[in-house]
Amino acid sequence: xxxxxxxxxxxxxxxxxxxxxxxxxxxxxxxxxxxxxxxxxxxxxxxxxxxxxxxxxxxxxxxxxxxxxxxxxxxxxxxxxxxxxxxxxxxxxxxxxxxxxxxxxxxxxxxxxxxxxxxx
Amino acid sequence: xxxxxxxxxxxxxxxxxxxxxxxxxxxxxxxxxxxxxxxxxxxxxxxxxxxxxxxxxxxxxxxxxxxxxxxxxxxxxxxxxxxxxxxxxxxxxxxxxxxxxxxxxxxxxxxxxxxxxxxxxxxxxxxxxxxxxxxxxxxxxxxxxxxxxxxxxxxxxxxxxxxxxxxxxxxxxxxxxxxxxxxxxxxxxxxxxxxxxxxxxxxxxxxxxxxxxxxxxxxxxxxxxxxxxxxxxxxxxxxxxxxxxxxxxxxxxxxxxxxxxxxxxxxxxxxxxxxxxxxxxxxxxxxxxxxxxxxxxxxxxxxxxxxxxxxxxxxxxxxxxxxxxxxxxxxxxxxxxxxxxxxxxxxxxxxxxxxxxxxxxxxxxxxxxxxxxxxxxxxxxxxxxxxxxxxxxxxxxxxxxxxxxxxxxxxxxxxxxxxxxxxxxxxxxxxxxxxxxxxxxxxxxxxxxxxxxxxxxxxxxxxxxxxxxxxxxxxxxxxxxxxxxxxxxxxxxxxxxxxx
Numbered sequence: 001x002x003x004x005x006x007x008x009x010x011x012x013x014x015x016x017x018x019x020x021x022x023x024x025x026x027x028x029x030x031x032x033x034x035x036x037x038x039x040x041x042x043x044x045x046x047x048x049x050x051x052x053x054x055x056x057x058x059x060x061x062x063x064x065x066x067x068x069x070x071x072x073x074x075x076x077x078x079x080x081x082x083x084x085x086x087x088x089x090x091x092x093x094x095x096x097x098x099x100x101x102x103x104x105x106x107x108x109x110x111x112x113x114x115x116x117x118x119x120x
Numbered sequence: 121x122x123x124x125x126x127x128x129x130x131x132x133x134x135x136x137x138x139x140x141x142x143x144x145x146x147x148x149x150x151x152x153x154x155x156x157x158x159x160x161x162x163x164x165x166x167x168x169x170x171x172x173x174x175x176x177x178x179x180x181x182x183x184x185x186x187x188x189x190x191x192x193x194x195x196x197x198x199x200x201x202x203x204x205x206x207x208x209x210x211x212x213x214x215x216x217x218x219x220x221x222x223x224x225x226x227x228x229x230x231x232x233x234x235x236x237x238x239x240x241x242x243x244x245x246x247x248x249x250x251x252x253x254x255x256x257x258x259x260x261x262x263x264x265x266x267x268x269x270x271x272x273x274x275x276x277x278x279x280x281x282x283x284x285x286x287x288x289x290x291x292x293x294x295x296x297x298x299x300x301x302x303x304x305x306x307x308x309x310x311x312x313x314x315x316x317x318x319x320x321x322x323x324x325x326x327x328x329x330x331x332x333x334x335x336x337x338x339x340x341x342x343x344x345x346x347x348x349x350x351x352x353x354x355x356x357x358x359x360x361x362x363x364x365x366x367x368x369x370x371x372x373x374x375x376x377x378x379x380x381x382x383x384x385x386x387x388x389x390x391x392x393x394x395x396x397x398x399x400x401x402x403x404x405x406x407x408x409x410x411x412x413x414x415x416x417x418x419x420x421x422x423x424x425x426x427x428x429x430x431x432x433x434x435x436x437x438x439x440x441x442x443x444x445x446x447x448x449x450x451x452x453x454x455x456x457x458x459x460x461x462x463x464x465x466x467x468x469x470x471x472x473x474x475x476x477x478x479x480x481x482x483x484x485x486x487x488x489x490x491x492x493x494x495x496x497x498x499x500x501x502x503x504x505x506x507x508x509x510x511x512x513x514x515x516x517x518x519x520x521x522x523x524x525x526x527x528x529x530x531x532x533x534x535x536x537x538x539x540x541x542x543x544x545x546x547x548x549x550x551x552x553x554x555x556x557x558x559x560x561x562x563x564x565x566x567x568x569x570x571x572x573x574x575x576x577x578x579x580x581x582x583x584x585x586x587x588x589x590x591x592x593x594x595x596x597x598x599x600x601x602x603x604x605x606x607x608x609x610x611x612x613x614x615x616x617x618x619x620x
Contacts, residue, residue, distance in 0.1 A: 002542075002561065002562050002563040003561045003562070003563035003564045004157065004158060004159075004303075004304070004561065005157070005563075006153070006154065006157050006304075010563065011563060012563040012564060012565075012566050012567040013566075013567055014543075014545060014566045014567070015566065015567055015568060015569060015570070015573065015574075016545070016566075016570065016573045016577075017545070018545075020577050021576065021577065026573065026576060028515040028548065030515070030535055030537070032533075032534060032535075033533045033534065034533075035455075035490075035494070035527075035532075035533055035535075036494065036497070036508070037459075037510065037511075038452065038455050038456040038459050038460075038510060038514065038523060038525045039456065039510075039514035039515050039523035039524045039525045039535070040514070040515040040524055040535060040537075041510075041511065041512045041513070041514065041515065042512065042513045042514060042515045042516070042572050042573075042576075043512060043513075044576050061511065062511055062512060063511075065508065065511065082539060082546070083537065083539070100546055101545070101546060102545070102546040102547065102548060103546060104515070104537055104539070104548060106537070113533075114533070115493055115494070115497050116493035116496075116497075118489065118490055118493040118494075118533070119490065119532070119533025119534075120490075120493050120494050120497065120533075
């Protein structure tokens with residue numbers, strides 16, 4: 001049973017339906033082992049955003065303040081969407097790469113373990 | 121004619137049990153429509169042992185005497201400018217957090233107990249709930265009065281009820297209580313009377329009240345003492361509730377166990393706010409969060425769950441996880457508040473060297489390794505005039521609504537990512553505990569009013585963050601949400617104390 005209701009057939013209002021975001025998705029981005037950012041960041045992005053633009057525009061705004069960011073070796077970065085690894089293709093859109101509404105994109109930068117090597 | 125004076129026991133019986141009646145021409149189920157849908161089976165309401173035998177006339181008399189003394193102390197505190205005797209102006213931020221996060225919960229408790237105080241079929245449970253409802257309303261009033269003096273001298277205390285309904289981090293306590301109040305009456309009592317009041321309340325009240333005492337806040341200490349006799353009654357009710365339900369029918373055991381698991385985890389998440397208050401916000405520390413958790417949950421709760429084992433009740437699921445998290449959560453939460461300091465209705469700061477040494481001593485396994493480097497980095501940036509803020513909005517847990525700041529049990533540098541899909545929508549969580557709660561009742565939690573998502577939908581004004589803070593949250597921007605060291609609160613304090 002999806003809820004214990006007082007009356008049969010109770011259905012809750014889904015507050016964050018994709019329709020409420022004017023064609024955009026909420027997309028979360030988290031950098032593994034970089035806890036300078038207390039939590040993954042939540043952004044509103046177009047599902048049709050090409051990955052190249054995501055990489056060159058969105059990522060620097062979100063993570064550029066970190067001293068490790070400038071030295072990231074991008075070809076070695078490991079990407080995941082909702083826990084599943086994917087190969088980024090610059091011209092493919094977020095949607096084509098498997099990103100959905102409220103998805104989590106994670107990236108891991110091998111070798112870079114954050115400020116003071118403390119995962120910060 | 122001489123009237124015999126009733127003894128207390130007879131008076132209590134006449135004024136409570138004997139006021140009840142049986143239903144002869146109405147269906148009892150229609151009179152108590154909430155009593156059965158949760159699946160709890162009550163065979164005999166007469167087995168309810170009233171945990172406190174107090175009639176309304178003696179209640180009013182006793183409370184009136186107590187409050188007369190309490191208000192005399194509030195008056196003296198105000199007349200003597202008691203706010204000048206606190207340890208450090210940073211302390212007032214604890215009061216701000218309490219007033220916006222906890223006091224409105226007392227109001228929700230009043231509403232919740234008034235509701236269940238109508239819905240139980242047993243008169244003993246109804247009277248106990250009604251009595252507690254009145255206690256909670258008194259607590260709202262006395263807390264507001266205790267803290268109102270600070271509102272004349274410090275920023276951030278002007279709109280607690282408004283902020284409670286709207287501000288991002290206050291959706292955490294608000295949604296906790298709304299979850300309880302939207303449940304059936306038995307779950308409400310297991311959630312609030314047992315799991316919160318009995319098992320976890322010491323972790324809320326002891327830190328706040330001892331914290332007040334250690335930091336010279338006589339108004340809040342006095343409120344705490346005054347509320348203590350009420351809290352003792354509430355705890356007794358919590359224990360009676362759980363024993364009564366478990367003894368009524370064996371089918372109740374798995375239902376109660378599920379609620380204990382759920383509300384332990386929800387309480388544990390809610391109290392992470394208290395952890396950061398103890399370890400970071402109190403200028404004079406009482407004890408560390410880890411020590412408090414060990415004394416009040418692991419020892420106290422351990423004995424309780426041993427006692428409940430005879431009913432087939434096990435310690436809450438994920439209580440083992442809390443033993444690992446107790447070394448981390450206060451640091452993770454204060455880092456979250458500090459890096460979101462532009463959006464908090466209290467001031468934030470970097471701990472001093474002395475405070476960091478205290479944290480190293482209290483958290484030898486974790487502070488120097490994982491958390492000190494963040495503060496040192498933040499301090500370097502502040503010194504360069506590049507104060508670090510979180511660049512956007514954080515991902516929130518669908519269940520507890522806390523930003524996803526918690527980390528894996530075996531790796532404090534990895535965010536805990538958990539997710540579920542339900543009816544084609546994707547949901548994110550901060551922990552296994554919060555995911556379990558969602559998975560059990562998704563139809564309830566899809567309705568969560570998540571502040572970040574609401575901002576993105578345009579339901580909180582904007583479009584700029586500063587507009588949301590000023591117009592929707594009603595912050596006095598630049599004052600309520602300033603860095604402590606540059607705040608107006610700090611400037612005024614220095615003037616009062618005559619220091620440069």
